[in-house]
Amino acid sequence: MVQDIITDIESETGNDCQKIDSILNEQVLQISGEDLRQVVEMLKQKHEFHHLSAITAQILENDSDYVELLYHFWKGFGFTLLLRLKKENPVIDSIIDHIPGSDFYEREVAEMYGVKFNFRDGIPPLLLPDDWVDGPPMLTEKKA
């Protein structure tokens, strides 16, 4: 099953797609950031991954130059896409037209981690106050 997805992704994008065993109970595939829209469209059309459970953003302690994005899909079993973005200027394509339910997830990631989503400029803040100036809260070093 996962092997099919890997071959499909590689034939679709022409880039490498790695299987990573980072999450205990899920299949994780690492793709590059530019391919996201293509991959999501393909997954939706060909493999019927409709349900996006969540988008997790995080910064790894040992490799803090990157913002890691995890797209958790579900179709009877969990399946995760992993992307790595440069922390200085994290930009990623929005998938809101393929999966409209990703709207709030993307906005949350954008506010909390400062990730920019293409095609989604000028969206009002969802969780933070309108006059928030301190930058993305999850990137600050302040102790909670």
Place this chain on the structure above:
Amino acid sequence: MEKITIPIGPQHPLLKEPLSLLIDIMGEKVTGGTLRLGYVHRGIEKLAQSRNYIQNVPLIERVCGICSQVHTTTYCYAVEKLLGIEIPARAQYIRALMCELERIHSHLLWLGILCKHIGLDTIFMHTWHDREMVLDIMEELSGGRVAHAANKIGGVRFDLDEDHGPMVISIINKLQGQIGKLRDMVMHEPTIKARTEGVAPLSQDDIRKFCVVGPVARASGVDVDFRRDDPLPPYDQLDFSVVTHTAGDAWARTIVRVEEIEVSMKLCAQILQDIPDGPIEVRASRRVPAGQVVVRAEAPRGEVVYYLRSDGSDSPARLKIRTPSLTALSILPKQLSEIQVADIPVVVAGVDLCIACADR
């Protein structure tokens, strides 16, 4: 006719929790709306990173004021998975019992709120009286009405003694009679049906697109229930049915939830019958080995997702919580069009919002 924008929230009698809805109306017709969250954003995800795993259990319990048990159950399960331990079967059953009781009380609460918003305070008070019986069970068992503090990493905090089983069974039997009456009241009262039928229907396609979960999805005919499809133990050993409906409107959501209450009551009886003897906890280390885990569970409102990453210390490196209310909120602006002003309460109450959950 002039277009007016009415603000519903952050403070409004319709909302029990702060949420800002800006609704455009023309006369009595609603043409659209936008929403804004964040009034109860407590930064729990960030806060969790600076506390140890044990301190996080009471913190996670406060993500939601209604479905607190399922949040700690999911969190504890995630930590136990990373620790590589499996809790005793008795503890699993006690957790499931609390989850099911919580589902009953959450759905009863929802039913009461819906009836209150459409001006039927009698059924509101009667359902909340019945809900109080469930809360009494939970308080008797765990010591708290909504903040149960029943779970700990490696098991549960309390054991069922020989009096508890019959006490729960007798209250559940009494409740079953009450719910039967309530069901008749709700199903056959003409004005409830007149107010909810055909209001803001969602098709299966909408549900799929917006990744909506829980009773709202099941009312539209999407047969998804994480108790069955991706079960945490002991749900894989329990026998229950998943309630679905096809209409997708507020009336279908009412029916689905009322029937789920009955399924949950049967599940409670089943759990109390099947519960094995044995210990209720295993020793868990304070330090959690490095690793990542994703756990999904079925809360009363739908799927909760916990992503947990540990770096080997005694506090989590990243804890991501996705609550079902977030998906319900994302489809709310779509539902708030082509309805009447008087339908706003039905729509907003109908998707069963928990703003504290969505804000975290």
Place this chain on the structure above:
Amino acid sequence: MRNIFKKLKIFTAIIDAFRNEPETIAYPREPLVLPKGHRGNILMLNPEQCSGCGLCVRDCPANALELIKDTRTKFRLDYYPARCAYCGQCVESCRNQAISHANNLADPTSNPDGSVIVLKDTLEKENEKDS
């Protein structure tokens, strides 16, 4: 006909409710009966059991407990009821069963002893002996 009877269910429900005693109580005038296991204020029933290990302080999610430690046997354990979330983690963490919950309706603002309750104090006694 049966359908009409079902439609009248709400009438029978309100008549039943009217005939029976109300389920609520007039609270300040009538006493509240709490279930057995209700978690109220934190108490130290067996102060001699407390060894001052500080496990409760480390696990408290609300920083409601404070341990001022001088030596191994000289310490003071303070409890701030207004910060307490009544989660029972300290009771759970304590290995000697020194801390427990009172079965009362916790009301942190009406505490006559002020905002701090001293659960165990061996500091002052020692100091008194010294002076």
Place this chain on the structure above:
Amino acid sequence: MFIQLLFYGFVFPGLIFQILCAWVFEWLDRKLIARFQRRVGPRWFQPLADWIKLISKENILPKGSNELVLTILPILSFGAVLTAGMYVPVAGFNFFSFEGDLIVILFLLSIPTLAYYLAGIASIGIYSFLGGSRSILQFFSYEVPLLLALSGPAILAGSWSIQNIITSQLSKGPFIIFQPLGFILAVVGLIGKLKRDPLDIPKAKSEVVAGALTEYTGIRLAFWHLAMNVQAVLGIFLLINLYLSWSPMDIPLLSTLAFIIKFLGLVVMLSVISSVFSRLRIDQLADIGWRILVPLALLQLLVVIFMGF
């Protein structure tokens, strides 16, 4: 003579009697609804306590609202219902009867609804505006069937004086026997007039907060509440006089007792109705009002007219 008029105006059937009745009605209503909902309910002095609390509260109006209009409106509606109260016979006591007083009372009792509408327009809040416009929409739905229904007893008695209608009933029997439909329609109309559940559309809490009274506080709100409750009491008195005015023996004490029992019975009826139905939508109300209630009222009127011959 002057003392007597003062007594009529301020004690019975004027100010004090009506306010007392209003508080008794409010307490009974709240207590009954509480008991239907398995609650304990308020103690007997609660309406008075609430009123005193309200008049002692700070009196705030939002900036930009028309203070003069918003102050006059509650006084106007309170005055209108008190005036109407002078002409409504209570337990056979009637001091200012004249031919056509029924029409005057109905006119006076519709003033609070119009004042409510104006309060909604004069406040600057958006909920007040919505509540006010809803109240006028509702007014058009219930007022026509109510007037048609209430003209039934007048036609049957051949007079527009309430006293004559009462005396006519003493010989013929209570009019509820001849026009049960008219009585039901009058009750529905009264519920609409009082904005009670299930027709509390103008002040539906979950939709428009408190309707036109959202921006009101303090003593102005207290007078609004009092006006509403006195209006409710007068409506019930009117129903008793027009439909139920009959007692087996012509003893004053007994007829007073019968009047009190009828009053309590109607209060129970209103409380039951308000606790078993959910609120209707405004389009549903307009639908029911014009498609069902008005034809039924016309039918009742036809029956009454044929009975008269």
